[in-house]
Amino acid sequence: MQIITSFPLVKIFIILLSAFSMPLIHNRRHIKIISIIFLSFSLTLSLITLNYVFRNGAFYFNAGYPDTFLGIQLYIGPVETLLSSVLEFVILVVVWFSAFSIDEEIRQNRIKFFYILIHLLTASILGIIYTNDIFNGYVFIEVAALASCGIIVIKEKKENIKAATKYIIMSTIGSGLLLMGIAFIYSYTGHLNMDLIHLEILEGYDDYFKSLLIIVALYTAGLGVKSAMFPLHIWLPDAHSSAPTASSALLSGVVLKGFAYFLIKFMDRMLGFEIINQLNILPIILILGSSGMIFGSLSAIFQKNIKRLIAYSSVAQMGYIFLAIGLGSPFGAVIAVYHMMGHAVTKSALFLCSGLMIEKTGKNEISNYRGLGFEMPITFILFTLGALSMVGIPILPGFISKWYLSIESIQLGKFLLIFVILLSSLLNAVYYFPIIINGFFGIENLENRVYKSKRAPYEKLAPIIVLITAMLVLGIFSKDVLDFLITGINAL
Numbered sequence: 001m002q003i004i005t006s007f008p009l010v011k012i013f014i015i016l017l018s019a020f021s022m023p024l025i026h027n028r029r030h031i032k033i034i035s036i037i038f039l040s041f042s043l044t045l046s047l048i049t050l051n052y053v054f055r056n057g058a059f060y061f062n063a064g065y066p067d068t069f070l071g072i073q074l075y076i077g078p079v080e081t082l083l084s085s086v087l088e089f090v091i092l093v094v095v096w097f098s099a100f101s102i103d104e105e106i107r108q109n110r111i112k113f114f115y116i117l118i119h120l121l122t123a124s125i126l127g128i129i130y131t132n133d134i135f136n137g138y139v140f141i142e143v144a145a146l147a148s149c150g151i152i153v154i155k156e157k158k159e160n161i162k163a164a165t166k167y168i169i170m171s172t173i174g175s176g177l178l179l180m181g182i183a184f185i186y187s188y189t190g191h192l193n194m195d196l197i198h199l200e201i202l203e204g205y206d207d208y209f210k211s212l213l214i215i216v217a218l219y220t221a222g223l224g225v226k227s228a229m230f231p232l233h234i235w236l237p238d239a240h241s242s243a244p245t246a247s248s249a250l251l252s253g254v255v256l257k258g259f260a261y262f263l264i265k266f267m268d269r270m271l272g273f274e275i276i277n278q279l280n281i282l283p284i285i286l287i288l289g290s291s292g293m294i295f296g297s298l299s300a301i302f303q304k305n306i307k308r309l310i311a312y313s314s315v316a317q318m319g320y321i322f323l324a325i326g327l328g329s330p331f332g333a334v335i336a337v338y339h340m341m342g343h344a345v346t347k348s349a350l351f352l353c354s355g356l357m358i359e360k361t362g363k364n365e366i367s368n369y370r371g372l373g374f375e376m377p378i379t380f381i382l383f384t385l386g387a388l389s390m391v392g393i394p395i396l397p398g399f400i401s402k403w404y405l406s407i408e409s410i411q412l413g414k415f416l417l418i419f420v421i422l423l424s425s426l427l428n429a430v431y432y433f434p435i436i437i438n439g440f441f442g443i444e445n446l447e448n449r450v451y452k453s454k455r456a457p458y459e460k461l462a463p464i465i466v467l468i469t470a471m472l473v474l475g476i477f478s479k480d481v482l483d484f485l486i487t488g489i490n491a492l
Contacts, residue, residue: 004052005059007045008074008084008130012123015042019119028111032099035115039092039122046088050081054484060132073193075132075269078488079337082481083261084129086341087254089470090348091122094253097352097463098246104359105244110154114244117154121147121250125258134182134270135192137262141178145171145226148255151247152239163238170235174225181218184211185270194270205275212271216281219266227259229322230292233315237299240311245355248307252314253348257340260321267325268333268489277328285326290420292319297427305364306354309431310347313390316424317343323420324405327412334485335405341481342397342474346389349467353383356461360454366435371446373439375454380439382464387432389471392425397471400478 018038025031053059058077095118102111120143127140149171153164186192188211189200205212225232240248267276276282296316303309317339324336356379357372358364373380389396402421409417474481 004049005061005076007049008076008126009061009063011042011045012126012130014038015119015123015126019116019123022112022116022119025112028103028108031112031115032095035095035118036092036099038119039088039095042122042126043085043088043092046081046085049076050085053078053081058488072136073132074130075194076130078484080129080488082484082488083257083337083341084126086344086470087125087129087257088122090253090344090467091118091250093463093466094246094249094348094352097249097460098244100457100459101355101359102244102246106155110156114151114154117147117150118250121151121255125254128258128262132194133192134185134194134197134266137265138175138178138182141226141259141262142175144255144258145175148239148251151250152243154247155242155244157242159238159242163235163242167235167239170225170232174222174232176222177218177225178222181215181222184215184218188212188215194265197270198272201271201275209279212275213279213281216267216271216276216279220263220281220285223259223263223266224288224322227256227263228292228315228318230288230295230315230319233292233296233318236315237308237311240314240351241305241307245351245358248311248355249348249351252311252351253344256314256318257344260318260325260340261337264325264333264336268330273328273330282326282328285322286414286417287326289319289322289324289326290417292316292322293420293424294319294427297424297431301427301431303431304366306357306366306369306435307351307364309366310350310354313350313428313431314343314347316428317347317390319424320401320405320421323417324401324408327408327414329408329412330489331404331408331486333489334482335401335408337485337489338397338404338474338478338482339401342389342401342471345467345470345474346386346397349464349471350383350386350390352460352464352467353379353386356456356464357383360456369435370438370444371449372454373436374446374449374451376456377452378461379456379464380436382461382468384436384440385468386471387436389475391428391432395472396475397478400475404482 061074063072124140124144131137149164149168153160189197191197228236293316296312300309300312321336321339324332361368389398392399392402406418
């Protein structure tokens with residue numbers, strides 16, 4: 001069974017190897033097949049590792065110079081294995097969808113580069129989740145940012161270039177802040193390994209309280225830019241709405257989660273809950289998270305473009321994650337990770353549904369979707385299920401996150417957050433329910449509509465059905481998932 005402990009590094013290696021081998025392949029169909037095969041193999045290794053951790057507990061994997069701070073070390077615990085499995089699953093399903101749709105959105109000579117970027121993005125996200133070394137984490141973050149920029153600009157339209165430029169400028173600022181934070185913490189502790197940094201901080205954080213506060217502020221701002229924390233989210237709506245459909249799904253469903261989880265690792269693994277609660281940074285994160293929930297939802301209400309509406313919804317949903325992080329408790333971190341997984345499958349499905357609606361109507365304005373539930377019943381039902389989860393209908397993951405977030409807020413005596421959560425949920429309903437109601441109901445909306453006249457092909461619907469099914473599974477088995485995540489957070 002010892003070989004299983006090497007699977008996380010093996011996955012990163014084979015995905016990178018497949019990315020660098022793709023330029024040698026000229027047949028677009030073969031590239032798609034190879035991409036799906038490699039990503040499926042990687043997901044299989046993830047599930048095997050998940051089972052191993054479930055039975056045997058967390059483990060470390062050392063490369064380079066083992067057992068020293070110079071070595072490259074990976075930490076694979078319950079949270080890492082489950083989160084990476086869910087995100088790899090989402091990537092695989094979105095790539096499956098792209099195999100039937102990407103030819104219609106980008107030039108033929110760019111398709112190869114699209115899949116190369118997807119593989120680089122996958123490897124870097126896995127590296128961010130697994131790494132126990134802050135500098136290696138920084139390298140993976142930069143690779144993920146550049147790959148994300150690539151899958152935006154690959155459409156080669158004016159709005160894509162503009163969005164990618166804004167994204168790279170903001171990302172560069174975030175990278176600079178994060179690198180400064182790493183330099184500060186290295187000068188303070190003399191280590192890059194998260195465990196060794198934690199031990200050094202425990203010994204003398206009272207003497208370096210102000211330095212730690214600066215480090216935490218740099219980390220939070222740097223990663224906040226990359227993970228669309230309000231008000232550092234200004235790059236997100238343009239990037240997500242102008243990118244190809246598969247790119248939008250990956251950016252919102254996967255990329256943001258990797259950056260946000262690295263912030264959780266920094267706060268909970270390197271510093272610890274006791275120390276982070278003494279630095280007075282959590283109230284600021286709570287305020288920014290709450291502001292993102294409200295502002296993102298208010299902005300979504302006034303959007304006429306379906307993809308921009310879903311993009312602003314992502315700002316609101318990331319607000320829930322930062323709100324959970326800002327609680328500064330172990331269960332708050334658990335809720336944040338659970339919401340990451342639920343949002344990953346749900347928001348990816350919503351973007352894919354919106355892509356099909358745009359494809360079949362030729363319009364991206366929401367006003368053109370009146371009666372579309374009659375013309376595209378399966379697509380619209382899938383969209384409705386995803387939207388209901390975002391609103392917070394019971395049993396679905398969105399409700400589970402909000403329910404436990406409310407309970408944890410009450411237990412911590414932060415009663416005002418209940419009002420913020422309820423208000424945000426109400427605002428979510430304000431911009432999602434009109435789309436659903438106008439799509440399915442109203443005689444005036446159904447006039448001159450032909451049943452199933454714009455039906456999407458099943459090869460494009462199948463990936464969305466798989467994502468929505470995964471969303472339902474996460475909701476139904478939420479207790480088991482949360483219990484498993486609790487063991488992982490407690491291990492930190």
